[in-house]
Amino acid sequence: xxxxxxxxxxxxxxxxxxxxxxxxxxxxxxxxxxxxxxxxxxxxxxxxxxxxxxxxxxxxxxxxxxxxxxxxxxxxxxxxxxxxxxxxxxxx
Numbered sequence: 001x002x003x004x005x006x007x008x009x010x011x012x013x014x015x016x017x018x019x020x021x022x023x024x025x026x027x028x029x030x031x032x033x034x035x036x037x038x039x040x041x042x043x044x045x046x047x048x049x050x051x052x053x054x055x056x057x058x059x060x061x062x063x064x065x066x067x068x069x070x071x072x073x074x075x076x077x078x079x080x081x082x083x084x085x086x087x088x089x090x091x092x
Contacts (some may be wrong), residue, residue: 006076009068012046014056016077022066023055030055037063 005013023030034055037043042062050067057063066073 004077005058006073007068008046008056008064008065008073010046010048014046014064014066015062018020018058018060019056019064021057022073023057024070025055025065034065069078 001071004016006016008014025034034043044062044064047065048069050064052067054066054068054070054073056061056066056073
């Protein structure tokens with residue numbers, strides 16, 4: 001069975017088998033979660049120094065920070081609540 005991957009930008013990919021959701025990084029709850037996970041060392045940063053546009057939780061409990069546009073991630077099969085991204089103009 002082939003592995004399904006979503007392009008996360010800068011030559012990085014995320015396995016679609018290990019995640020199905022994308023979170024907005026502007027949410028206070030998500031920001032707190034990212035801060036806590038960074039302290040634990042379980043954050044994978046794929047932004048290449050750019051602004052984080054999406055946070056992808058993995059089934060292993062790790063968080064992936066992505067700078068790819070949420071619409072591109074959605075087109076590749078990740079479920080996104082676009083209403084979360086529309087609330088904040090900086091997430092577009």
